[in-house]
Amino acid sequence: MARKIIKYLITIILIPALIITGAFVFPQRSFTYISLCVIILACVPFFLSFEKKSSTRRIVLLAVMTALSVAGRFIFAPLPFFKPVTAMVVIAGMYFGSEFGFLTGALSAAISNFYFGQGAWTPFQMFSWGIIGFVAGILSNPLIKSKVVLIIYAVFAGVAYSFLMDIWTVLWMDGAFNPARFIAAVGTAFPITLEYIVSNIVFLLILAPMFGKKIERLKTKYGI
Amino acid sequence: MFKNFNPIALFIYFVYVLFISVFSFNPIILTAGILGAVFYCLFTLEKKSVFKLFGFCAFMFLIITLTNPLFSHNGRTVLFFINDNRVTFEALVYGAVLGLAVIEVLIWFKCFSTIFDSERIIFLFGKISPKTALVLSMTLRFIPNFVSNFKSINTTQRLIGSDSRIKRYLNSFSAVITQSLENSVITSDSMKSRGYGLKGRTFYSRFRFSTRDIVFIIISTVLFALSIIGRTDFVFYPSIDAPSLSGFSIIGCFSFSALSLIPFIYELKEGIRWKYSISKI
Numbered sequence: 345m346a347r348k349i350i351k352y353l354i355t356i357i358l359i360p361a362l363i364i365t366g367a368f369v370f371p372q373r374s375f376t377y378i379s380l381c382v383i384i385l386a387c388v389p390f391f392l393s394f395e396k397k398s399s400t401r402r403i404v405l406l407a408v409m410t411a412l413s414v415a416g417r418f419i420f421a422p423l424p425f426f427k428p429v430t431a432m433v434v435i436a437g438m439y440f441g442s443e444f445g446f447l448t449g450a451l452s453a454a455i456s457n458f459y460f461g462q463g464a465w466t467p468f469q470m471f472s473w474g475i476i477g478f479v480a481g482i483l484s485n486p487l488i489k490s491k492v493v494l495i496i497y498a499v500f501a502g503v504a505y506s507f508l509m510d511i512w513t514v515l516w517m518d519g520a521f522n523p524a525r526f527i528a529a530v531g532t533a534f535p536i537t538l539e540y541i542v543s544n545i546v547f548l549l550i551l552a553p554m555f556g557k558k559i560e561r562l563k564t565k566y567g568i
Numbered sequence: 569m570f571k572n573f574n575p576i577a578l579f580i581y582f583v584y585v586l587f588i589s590v591f592s593f594n595p596i597i598l599t600a601g602i603l604g605a606v607f608y609c610l611f612t613l614e615k616k617s618v619f620k621l622f623g624f625c626a627f628m629f630l631i632i633t634l635t636n637p638l639f640s641h642n643g644r645t646v647l648f649f650i651n652d653n654r655v656t657f658e659a660l661v662y663g664a665v666l667g668l669a670v671i672e673v674l675i676w677f678k679c680f681s682t683i684f685d686s687e688r689i690i691f692l693f694g695k696i697s698p699k700t701a702l703v704l705s706m707t708l709r710f711i712p713n714f715v716s717n718f719k720s721i722n723t724t725q726r727l728i729g730s731d732s733r734i735k736r737y738l739n740s741f742s743a744v745i746t747q748s749l750e751n752s753v754i755t756s757d758s759m760k761s762r763g764y765g766l767k768g769r770t771f772y773s774r775f776r777f778s779t780r781d782i783v784f785i786i787i788s789t790v791l792f793a794l795s796i797i798g799r800t801d802f803v804f805y806p807s808i809d810a811p812s813l814s815g816f817s818i819i820g821c822f823s824f825s826a827l828s829l830i831p832f833i834y835e836l837k838e839g840i841r842w843k844y845s846i847s848k849i
Contacts (some may be wrong), residue, residue, distance in 0.1 A: 380590075400756040403702060407702075407706035408752040409701070420737065522640065524639045524640075528635075554742055
């Protein structure tokens with residue numbers, strides 16, 4: 345009972361209080377502050393529910409999927425246009441559910457930043473990849489059945505990731521949404537966005553069906 | 569060394585400093601923060617990586633300063649026109665301050681990354697969320713594993729002489745996926761049979777919480793509170809307006825400078841002590 349009360353107190357009082365005081369203390373940077381708060385708080389429920397109700401199998405599987413997506417980044421580093429992280433996150437969402445997809449995405453971002461450098465962008469990156477995996481989990485049936493949907497989602501994931509990160513860049517720099525800077529950011533990021541889209545399509549078309557087979561095999565072999 | 573404080577204390581310290589650095593818009597505070605981080609970097613990092621970092625920061629600073637007038641045309645003092653768009657002095661100065669803010673966060677995060685290795689991060693998460701911490705530590709172990717598995721499979725495939733490069737890479741990666749997925753089932757069964765997840769199990773950690781951590785937390789909390797109370801922002805548009813120097817704002821600037829200098833001062837103190845103890849032997 346006491347735990348429940350504390351939980352409600354946190355959600356009803358602490359979170360809004362945190363945001364409002366921050367907005368008053370940092371009048372010029374309120375957008376940056378609020379967006380960072382919201383992004384971090386949005387990730388919390390996923391980790392809480394993972395903490396509560398996950399079996400040993402799920403824990404190890406999550407570690408393996410996250411490690412595969414980060415290791416893929418190193419493995420395919422010699423080949424240009426091959427960046428499998430987003431594809432692996434989408435696959436995790438497709439085959440293991442939306443919550444699992446979110447966690448794979450968020451952890452992949454956090455862990456690959458151990459190697460490529462943490463920064464104020466880490467929470468935003470976690471959220472962006474997480475939400476891509478989450479939506480893939482919601483759309484899992486059409487994604488598995490139809491190749492067209494898969495390609496559309498691959499393009500969407502590439503564009504969405506770039507846009508979300510550009511929004512963060514603009515919010516961080518201006519402390520408010522500046523459309524001119526946003527357009528410039530999208531423009532300069534265009535070649536990278538294209539690279540994301542191409543590698544998403546390639547990897548999803550090849551890896552996703554392959555993954556389905558592997559999971560079927562696991563299910564029959566170990567009787568999960 | 570500064571990084572040998574308890575990770576919880578260190579984390580609180582970094583939250584304080586970054587909280588103020590990310591959201592402040594005051595060149596005095598930003599400069600103080602940059603100096604604190606730079607001194608610490610000079611003390612602890614290798615010369616080569618320090619120069620690389622500073623080079624990158626200088627580049628970022630210039631880019632941001634020079635491009636800001638293109639994005640915002642506010643401000644009273646017009647310098648010149650480009651394509652009928654005003655380029656103003658205020659926007660240039662705003663860009664410079666923005667550049668300071670960006671590089672300050674960059675350098676502080678560099679310090680954060682050098683101090684918080686995976687062991688400290690896992691310790692930190694283990695307190696709040698032990699399962700996430702387990703996932704983190706397993707993942708960090710799996711990554712080099714998978715990469716080396718991939719390399720051996722890929723080399724073998726190449727020596728057999730199969731397929732084009734891209735196809736070989738994909739096939740080898742697929743083999744790694746199969747291998748690791750099957751191993752994951754075995755690993756989790758093995759963990760379960762050894763009693764993972766049963767009640768009453770404790771975790772080993774090599775970090776202890778001592779008096780100096782408490783003192784460190786108290787000092788940084790007081791300095792943080794003072795710098796929040798005394799903080800002021802500069803106004804840039806329509807014209808630059810520096811806040812008048814009151815007692816409060818002076819205290820704010822001083823306490824933030826002190827806060828950001830703590831790592832450097834601590835390293836300096838330990839360095840002096842070390843030198844002194846050598847000369848006595």
